[in-house]
Amino acid sequence: MKQSTLNQWTITESQDTYLLTWIEAFLFDRKAQGLSKGTLYFYQKKLGKFTQFCNSQSIKHISELNSTTLREYLVWLDQLGHNPGGIHACYRALKTFLLWWEDEVEPEAWKNPICKVKAPRLPKEQIQPVSIETIQSMLSTCDSTHLGKRDKAILLCLLDTGARAEEFCSMNLEDLDRVYGSIIIKKGKGGKVRTVFLGKSSRKALRTYLKIRKDQSPSLWASTSGTRITYWGLREIIRRRSNRAKVTKPGIHAFRRAFALQCLRNGMDVYSLQKLMGHSDLQVLQRYLAQSTEDIRNAHRINSPVDISNL
Numbered sequence: 001m002k003q004s005t006l007n008q009w010t011i012t013e014s015q016d017t018y019l020l021t022w023i024e025a026f027l028f029d030r031k032a033q034g035l036s037k038g039t040l041y042f043y044q045k046k047l048g049k050f051t052q053f054c055n056s057q058s059i060k061h062i063s064e065l066n067s068t069t070l071r072e073y074l075v076w077l078d079q080l081g082h083n084p085g086g087i088h089a090c091y092r093a094l095k096t097f098l099l100w101w102e103d104e105v106e107p108e109a110w111k112n113p114i115c116k117v118k119a120p121r122l123p124k125e126q127i128q129p130v131s132i133e134t135i136q137s138m139l140s141t142c143d144s145t146h147l148g149k150r151d152k153a154i155l156l157c158l159l160d161t162g163a164r165a166e167e168f169c170s171m172n173l174e175d176l177d178r179v180y181g182s183i184i185i186k187k188g189k190g191g192k193v194r195t196v197f198l199g200k201s202s203r204k205a206l207r208t209y210l211k212i213r214k215d216q217s218p219s220l221w222a223s224t225s226g227t228r229i230t231y232w233g234l235r236e237i238i239r240r241r242s243n244r245a246k247v248t249k250p251g252i253h254a255f256r257r258a259f260a261l262q263c264l265r266n267g268m269d270v271y272s273l274q275k276l277m278g279h280s281d282l283q284v285l286q287r288y289l290a291q292s293t294e295d296i297r298n299a300h301r302i303n304s305p306v307d308i309s310n311l
Contacts, residue, residue, distance in 0.1 A: 017062040017107075019054060023047050025104075026097050036187060038166040038231075046093035049077065062101060067116040070094070074120055087120050095119075129258035130250035135159060137245035138238075146212055147224070151237055153202070153209040154221060158252070161196040162259030162277050164189065165231050165252040171220040178207070183220075188278045196276060 026047070030040055053073045059065065073094075077087045098114045135155060142152035158168060167185045175184045181198035188194055198206065215226030223229055229237075235252060242249040256277070263273050 019060055019062055020051065022062060022101055023051065023097065026100055029100065029104075034191070036166065036189075036191070042089070043093050043097070046090045047097060049090055050094050053077075062098075063110070065098075065113050067113040070113055070117045074117075084120065084122050088122050091117075091119050128254070129261050130159075130254035132258070132262070134242075134245075134247045134250060135255075135258070137247050138241040141241055141244040149205070149209045149212060150221075151241055153205040154234070154237060155241065155255075156202040156205045157198060158255045159259055159262075160198050160202040162256050162263075163196055164256060164278075165234060167278075168252075169219075169221065169229055169231055169234055172218050173210075173220055174218065176206075176220060178203075181206075185278070190280075192278055194275065194278050 027040065027044060030043055050073060053076050054060070056076075057069070057072075059069065074087060074091065077090055082090070095114045098112055102110075102112045139152055139155055142148040142155070161168070161183065163171075163185060167188055170187045171183055171185070175186065177183070181200075181203040183196050183198070185194050185196060213222065215222050217226045217228060219228035221229040221234075223233060231252075238252060239249050260273060260277060263276070264270070
């Protein structure tokens with residue numbers, strides 16, 4: 001959108017409340033702020049759901065929205081089969097949009113209906129990681145072919161770095177220190193930069209893969225055609241390997257969960273783990289550390305105050 005066109009649009013449409021126009025303007029604002037492609041896609045997808053609902057209710061203007069309408073939207077999502085996490089995500093996107101619109105337009109005699117609608121509750125369920133046994137089964141399907149060596153390196157590095165899917169796909173060759181096995185993540189969540197690390201086995205698998213690379217792609221992970229592996233490509237790799245191993249397909253994020261839990265079990269302190277995962281506080285990290293009864297039993301066995309004190 002050219003600047004002259006944007007200025008003209010702002011002047012002529014500033015008092016209009018047409019929903020689709022303002023959603024487009026909101027997405028443009030998010031893009032102008034330099035948000036990641038993943039975040040932009042999140043807003044686009046979630047607000048698309050809200051647009052779909054509004055179309056079903058013949059709602060075209062923001063001024064037609066009220067708190068009852070927004071609650072009906074949340075119920076509508078539930079009836080469509082969305083899980084609690086998905087409904088909560090749709091609520092967050094809608095709240096951000098409506099608060100942005102209110103700040104942008106400063107409408108007179110209009111009360112933002114989202115302020116009266118509480119966020120849907122999220123069940124405090126444990127986040128399940130992919131099991132080490134599942135990963136071992138998937139690794140056993142990786143042969144000595146180009147794809148086998150690449151996929152083995154991907155599976156090991158995905159577990160060893162604890163990186164998010166978008167962070168993993170965005171890694172470049174220049175971000176890798178081949179001697180120490182460190183990788184700089186330049187496109188972390190919220191624009192944060194951090195460094196993750198690879199162990200000996202992961203470094204060896206990665207070196208083996210990079211030796212057979214013939215393409216000129218700057219990306220660390222490349223497809224057979226030499227293009228950067230996308231989120232969907234990464235998901236397809238995991239699907240193919242899990243099918244060959246005849247195990248339930250894990251989600252990409254399940255590797256990140258496994259990283260967190262295994263690091264905790266192996267004795268890593270939570271503050272180091274927080275930095276490696278790129279979390280701003282420990283509260284977010286706690287959702288990943290779903291310790292089993294066996295974990296707690298072992299922790300007590302090692303640290304029993306009675307046994308340690310020889311009472």
